[in-house]
Amino acid sequence: QVQLVESGGGLVQAGGSLRLSCAASGRTFRGDAMGWFRQAPGKEREFVAAISWGAGSTYYVDSVKGRFTMSRDNAKNTVYLQMNSLKSEDTAVYYCAAGTSSAYYRGTGYTYWGQGTQVTVSS
Numbered sequence: 001q002v003q004l005v006e007s008g009g010g011l012v013q014a015g016g017s018l019r020l021s022c023a024a025s026g027r028t029f030r031g032d033a034m035g036w037f038r039q040a041p042g043k044e045r046e047f048v049a050a051i052s053w054g055a056g057s058t059y060y061v062d063s064v065k066g067r068f069t070m071s072r073d074n075a076k077n078t079v080y081l082q083m084n085s086l087k088s089e090d091t092a093v094y095y096c097a098a099g100t101s102s103a104y105y106r107g108t109g110y111t112y113w114g115q116g117t118q119v120t121v122s123s
Contacts, residue, residue: 006022028074040091058071092118
């Protein structure tokens with residue numbers, strides 16, 4: 001059974017940092033691109049960041065560039081999202097996803113999804 005499990009969410013003050021993790025199991029994800037998405041209350045799910053299977057390329061939505069960093073450890077089947085200088089508008093449920101689509105950097109074509117972890121940034 002393929003599973004993606006996010007962790008690391010929580011409550012943080014504006015300007016603070018959090019590191020999200022996403023542990024994959026059920027099969028190896030070395031050949032998959034991985035992505036992070038978020039959904040704020042009353043809003044549609046938004047693409048946040050993606051990383052290629054070999055970790056050679058990362059992509060970010062403009063609103064998080066320079067603040068968020070995505071990385072992966074294929075040996076551990078885990079991806080991370082380091083979030084710095086958090087703002088109240090970053091408050092959302094964050095989801096990780098995996099897929100093999102060539103359009104992964106546009107936030108499309110993801111097959112597997114985690115259950116999400118809540119990030120709340122207080123101002």
